[in-house]
Amino acid sequence: MFASIKRLIGSAGAARDEGQALGAWAKSQGFAFKRVKDKTGGGYVVETDKGWRVEWGSSQRPYITGHELRFRCDTGLPGDVQMILLSKVVAQTLESDVFSRYTNAMQTQIDNTLPDEMRWLAMHPRVSLNTSAVLAKRFALFCNAEAVMQSWLDAPTIQELESAAANWWTDGLLLVMTVNRGMLTLRMPGQNVEPGQLQMVGKLFAQMAARMRQVAFELT
Template identity: 35%
Template sequence: MTARANSARWRPLSEWAAERGGQLRHARDGRGFVIDLPRTLPGLTRIEWGPSQRSYIEGFELRMRCELKVNPDMQMMLIERKLMERLESSVFEAYTDTLRTRVDTDTPEEMRWLVMFPKQSQIESKLVRQRFGAVGINRELIMAWLDKDLSERLAQATQDVLIEGRPFVLLSLRGNVYLRTSMPEPSLGEVEALTRVLDAAAGSAQAVHQRIGDGGPWPTTTSVAWHSRPSEGDYGAPV
């Protein structure tokens, strides 16, 4: 009965995926699904909805990954501002206690980066600047990534999907782009809107990668090697 009920419940998403040459598959426990889109975004894309894999998101979440194979040192993150403030408080407290080593090895990138990477406060879009924080290996790189198209997609999403206080992170990491947000119940409208954000983020990351490949300036930082280590998170594997 659960499988049949979920098939009816997720039919709009299944049809949407099929129209794009993809397929929706149910999780074995019936508590989520995976959509693989082979050819619609700049790279192979996986969309997964299910129980949260992050302590800062309660209940269920939506995870997306677009495989790009861009320079793996392009390490950048956009994060919902209230979530950023909450995670900053948590990670700084952890860094001051006796478990500092565990913070280094066990904490996911989105928390470690808040400590180690510079913030970019001069985001061109006022709405994006008010609603999100941006950190990364280099401020110039972040500015290039947050181009007009990505900023517009983010601004549009804040009107009805990425409402204030909803946990959201967008990362360029290990050559791919990842998106993660809370989602108690999946809806086609929200998945479509967030896919457009991922599409813009992936396209912009490719453009930045191309610029670097053509001899443009490349950021340097002593923390690149430290941050390139695999973490205990799930960004190195399918989402």
């Protein structure tokens, strides 16, 4: 299963120590960097002074092979708000794999084996991105709380997403941003991580997280 995702992201390439790139980026930003160990072999953690963190380690999702890079932030949003933002190309690929599993007679535990965000593609309404022609063309946003997401998409947030779309967030990039149980998470493959890439993704995530926390505050 998920063969189409593997084709989309290509080969993981030769193994290397991604901690060198993470450590160099963390040092340049003044963030704390440490190595962690666990049953799966461990990884690396970057603690920022902005209320969010970066984790690198074994993939926690079947659609990401090998290792995974995660940006995470507790937003303070209500725990029942669920959101997924990704490129339309990746959304279509994930939806295709979901459909394949639903139509596979041998798969009887689909609701328990699929990650939450993959089920949301079918469960939750698509949120309009028509305030930005660039975003409407390139991305898909699904959420069970549309008013919250529309409030989140203020002018600076839209501008940051448009900049990412123009400079590095390509159609086929396997980058998935979710909100679940109040946690904003950005997931992407953890192979071939470079400081320049971390700089761009970190800048986007910092804007997304700050705005999400502001929206959560306004809801209280």
